[in-house]
Amino acid sequence: MPRVALTPEAADVLRGLRADHGDLMFHQSGGCCDGSAPMCYPLGEFRTGASDVHLGDLAVDSFVVPVWMSASQFEYWSHTHLTIDVVPGRGSGFSLEAPLGVRFLVRSRLLQDGEL
């Protein structure tokens, strides 16, 4: 079952970012200032490894954006479904959307029994 989804508004932002930066990826961050937020990078900019979990791929038109999270964090998140949304905002580590005056944000809901 899909663990990740995208709002139409976030998909619009991804279309623009892909036009400027090429293929994209998300890595969900952990704590502190700009943290607990999905970070969007050019594909491959952030090197995932054995300590990461591939949560799924977000399809936008003809391209897909993989979503990753560290495996240790996933242990605490695995019971929730994540929808990547976007809100007006400022700053988010090295995430690509920040200069646009918006910020990706995760909205969560509990996975139902059938989804687990």
Add this chain to the structure above:
Amino acid sequence: MAKYAAPGQPDSVVTFRDRYDHFIGGEYVPPAKGQYFANPTPVTGEDFTEIARGTAEDVERALDAAHGAARAWGKTSVAERANVLNKIADRMEANLEKLAIAETWDNGKAVRETLAADLPLAIDHFRYFAGVIRAQEGGISQIDEDLVAYHFQEPLGVVGQIIPWNFPLLMATWKLAPALAAGNAVVLKPAEQTPASIHVFMELIADLLPPGVLNVVNGFGVEAGKPLASSRRVAKVAFTGETTTGRLIMQYASENIIPVTLELGGKSPNVFFNDVAAQRDAFYDKALEGFTMFALNQGEVCTCPSRALVQSEIYDQFMTDAVERTRAIKQGHPLDTETMIGAQASNDQLEKILSYIDIGKQEGARVLTGGERADLGGELSGGYYVTPTVFEGDNKMRIFQEEIFGPVVSVARFNDYDDAMKTANDTLYGLGAGVWSRDGSVAYRAGRDIQAGRVWVNNYHAYPAHAAFGGYKQSGIGRENHRMMLDHYQQTKNLLVSYSQNAQGFF
């Protein structure tokens, strides 16, 4: 009660410029691409200045300036550098109110905190490193009668520093003071959410430093932070922020084979043992305040005591008292000295906190108080305010595991010591923790058993210079706020000297 006039008002103690450029090579320099971004105050949500939108070209220019200055600065005597740091502290002290109001306007935090904590701590921090650099000594190891190893500390050269937005001036100071004391030149990137107060600081102290020793390049992480963090021309990167960017910075550093120091947040447990409530006395009152510390700085602290663990026998009464204490927190205009909790630093921060309150409710956590955005009315309606929130739930819930970075505490009960330690350590992070007990041996054991770099025992949220601060586990690498941070800004040079007149005998 007093309320400071807002910047821009005729009687304000601080006036921001309409625009701030980069500070490079001792002067203000416009951005290469000529672009600026608007900077709002979280107090009202209104823009109050615009800031240079730095790019790789600006970072290169700042690195040129820093490399031009690093050698001479690194050769100054420690007395000279200590004097400069002391003068910076004196200048800040003489302008404490101005800096405090600037910080409150840029960040949204209550002025009673900037006046009583952020600025006094920053001032003392410069003085502390002025002191320890004078007291630092190298070493001599006598290998044998004629062979001596001399150990010298030398500066790294040019270092990059990326500053968070939660304590913009204090966190800049935590990084600047040891770096400058150790003889490095710095390129510093402030957070794009709080880019203005550092320039009020720079204007006050610019004449005290040789041009190029301290350079400030503003801008967004992806446009200015990344070129700095990935540059082959920095000898070290210091970063405070979150885990994914921390990993990315380590990846860049691995390409350049340079060290990093990272401070990456936490989910700090605040543990209250039964005997805390043995009497209704000053200590009990102190413990209740300790619980309420989750609201300090609107909860935007990496060490926010965002998980409270309370022992079963006192749980009901303690939580009744703790919720009452939380409800007594005065929320209001951040420039009012009576206000205890101000605005969250940005709109997206507000949105993120509300999204966590939402998932907390979905997971079945019970809201004991708060749990919503606060509309304070008037001009503050556009600001970013959240009511202090107490959740009751289970340590497996996401609100117990993720750093919300807002005035939200998640509370659970524990039965005995082992249960408390198990829950306290059931987290990815290990930055801070609190332990409250009247029994010194319990407090000591708990303090040692909790896997965190800083455990406050019978107090919380004190940050004196001379007490090491840094993380276990995924909370980062390095120890700030202490002499040992000098090691992170210095190389060790070993001079191995032979005083023998005779050949070694190999050839």
